[in-house]
Amino acid sequence: METQLQQQLEDLKSALLSMAALVEEQIARAITAHVERDVELCDQVIAGDQSIDAMELEIDEQCIRLLALQHPIARDLRFVAASMKITIDLERLGDIAVNIAKKTKQLAGLPLLKPLVDLPRMADLSQSMVKDSLNAFVRGDEQLAMDVCDRDEEVNQLQDQIFEELLACMKEDSGSVPQAMQLIFISRHIERLADHATNIAEGVVYFSEGRVIKHHASDDPNQSPTRPESDGPA
Template identity: 40%
Template sequence: MVRESFEASLNLLKEDVVKMMEGVEELVIKSVDSLVNRDVELAREVIELDDNIDEMQNNIEEKTIELIALQQPMAKDLRIIFSISKIITDIERVGDFCVNISKETIKIGNEPLIKPLIDIPKMRDIILAMLRNSKTSFMNEDSKLAYRVGKEDELIDNLYKDIYTEILMMIHSDSKNINQGTKLLFVGRYLERMADHITNICERIIYIVDGENVEIN
């Protein structure tokens, strides 16, 4: 009975992690939408919604401590619980970067964009796919999928390099572009860091499934 109770508690914990991932997916969508549409109200909504992600993290952390203290986890169980505590930290950091994007959007306000935003929405779409597939690999304990998702970080790195080069050229060609150009560079950097954290999540999933510490990139 103790074992069945533990399994049930662990499954509930995993469900909480999935809900946290889904909450962050929403923030990724809304934060980039707020920039593309220069929607300051939506940006403010993202900042408020991030509090929910922080609360989810705290609740999951408390549950992991309870599981270790009140149950008798075996070796693989401890590996899962330890990894979950790391995964939710990375999820929370993705949420923080969504807040950072929203703050840049608020600073830009309704001023015209210095360039059409093409690569930033592309980065957003890849990050969303990475988040969703990492969620699937977590639920299904699919380490091969987790590895494939982690490798997609390279696509994000390449897009960030393109943004960096393009905006730097715009700044050099016209000093009026410095203010907004710098903000867009920050946004690109925040998206690039999100992908890094999702890669960390994938490495943790591989550790859960295979018991191996793998560095994907």
């Protein structure tokens, strides 16, 4: 017979999955809006962030009630602790989707630069990392979680390549600076998707094995790499 603790843990997992599904949808919309320069879709992404924020607060309350009233131990306790951390990462992923949408709106009235092959590749890879980190959470799949962590460096390398390409573009044509700068910011936001996917994957390893793996440092997507900042909407 299912205990009250088990039921509340299942309810928590269900709430997290609902939030994760909405976050994935927001990210997909933001990337599509960027590719298609769809201002209306950008506005939908921005408006949708309120739902994610509300879900974060609700899940936090669930976790606190569960800890206070059910006193979970061992793996159950680690699951609740990891859930609280994962919720933060999900909320920040939602913020990044909003930031991409806002930067895309700023690009809408500017001439197109030459196609950047690495930017769509990085977007695809970051989205796949988010998806796989969440699948790893659902399944308790430590190997998939570790695979996500291993992919983070590839995203970092692509981001560096994009930065160098856009820097060269600005040096060659000073008129391209406004577009190039917005694309640099967008590439950094996309790179941050991968960072938060990695954080989620690390949380999966923690609640599954009780093992803490190296935490990945974060860079500010809106500033130079030496000036950190939150992922809150820009």
